[in-house]
Amino acid sequence: MEKNDKKLSVTEGVKAADTTLHILEKVAFAQEPLGVTQIASDIGIAKSAVFKHLHTLSERGYLTQDPISTRYKLGPKAWLISKLAPSTDDITALTEPLMREARTNTGLAVVLSTPTPKSAFVLATFPGNKSIEIGVRPGSELELHASAQGKIFLAYGPKSMTDSLAKRKLQALTSCTITSFEELLDQIGEVRKRGYASAPEESLLGVNAIAAPIYDYRDNLVASVGLVGSIQHLPKEDNPQTVKTILDLAASISKVLGNGMMS
Numbered sequence: 001m002e003k004n005d006k007k008l009s010v011t012e013g014v015k016a017a018d019t020t021l022h023i024l025e026k027v028a029f030a031q032e033p034l035g036v037t038q039i040a041s042d043i044g045i046a047k048s049a050v051f052k053h054l055h056t057l058s059e060r061g062y063l064t065q066d067p068i069s070t071r072y073k074l075g076p077k078a079w080l081i082s083k084l085a086p087s088t089d090d091i092t093a094l095t096e097p098l099m100r101e102a103r104t105n106t107g108l109a110v111v112l113s114t115p116t117p118k119s120a121f122v123l124a125t126f127p128g129n130k131s132i133e134i135g136v137r138p139g140s141e142l143e144l145h146a147s148a149q150g151k152i153f154l155a156y157g158p159k160s161m162t163d164s165l166a167k168r169k170l171q172a173l174t175s176c177t178i179t180s181f182e183e184l185l186d187q188i189g190e191v192r193k194r195g196y197a198s199a200p201e202e203s204l205l206g207v208n209a210i211a212a213p214i215y216d217y218r219d220n221l222v223a224s225v226g227l228v229g230s231i232q233h234l235p236k237e238d239n240p241q242t243v244k245t246i247l248d249l250a251a252s253i254s255k256v257l258g259n260g261m262m263s
Contacts, residue, residue, distance in 0.1 A: 019043070026042055026071060033073040035072070039054070060077060061077030061241045062075050103128065105245070106242070107129050107132065117160075124138055146203045147209065148210055176202050184238060210246050212224065
């Protein structure tokens with residue numbers, strides 16, 4: 001009996017800890033302070049149970065209660081712990097291990113970019129380890145219409161990016177660059193269906209890239225990650241394994257940034 005009682009105690013302890021964290025997350029991600037009734041309704045447990053967890057969190061400094069409204073918001077202890085964690089704003093630091101691993105596994109260059117109104121701005125790059133090194137310098141600005149990462153931003157970013165591009169002449173960087181806006185729109189539609197973009201020889205002859213979107217904890221598009229290599233190592237025809245690699249990499253980076261944790 002003692003053994004069973006101990007197992008039950010451990011299970012109950014884990015469940016209680018899970019409930020406490022659930023409550024803390026609810027308050028943290030709310031747009032305004034929350035009351036006991038709302039928290040209990042959202043989580044689906046009794047108000048009396050919620051109150052006990054709130055009392056503990058408040059006693060430990062993770063939450064504070066407004067004396068007038070009696071609602072709860074994050075306390076100083078939660079703020080202190082958040083300062084000790086890597087900032088989600090520093091995408092390059094958070095994603096470096098995943099990008100290095102992808103470079104090691106594929107041999108291809110791995111490039112991280114963020115959107116600007118007129119380009120895909122390169123934040124970080126890890127050159128490939130093939131005999132002929134191909135990479136993109138940090139600080140480079142990739143054309144939206146002629147790069148895989150640029151197409152990602154056009155497909156998943158604000159409509160204003162596409163509208164702005166429609167007013168400009170699409171420059172031909174190579175003989176393979178898309179210069180027809182209608183053709184570009186068709187390709188953007190395909191990108192949305194597939195979840196990734198490619199740009200074989202569109203920025204530079206002999207070079208291809210494949211990219212996928214990265215989202216933060218609020219489900220905002222914040223960046224794109226791409227694999228870059230020669231046509232020999234990254235052919236024009238999509239390789240299922242390469243597609244899986246870039247989609248998995250983008251999903252892993254998004255997870256590191258907290259994507260999906262507010263649901």
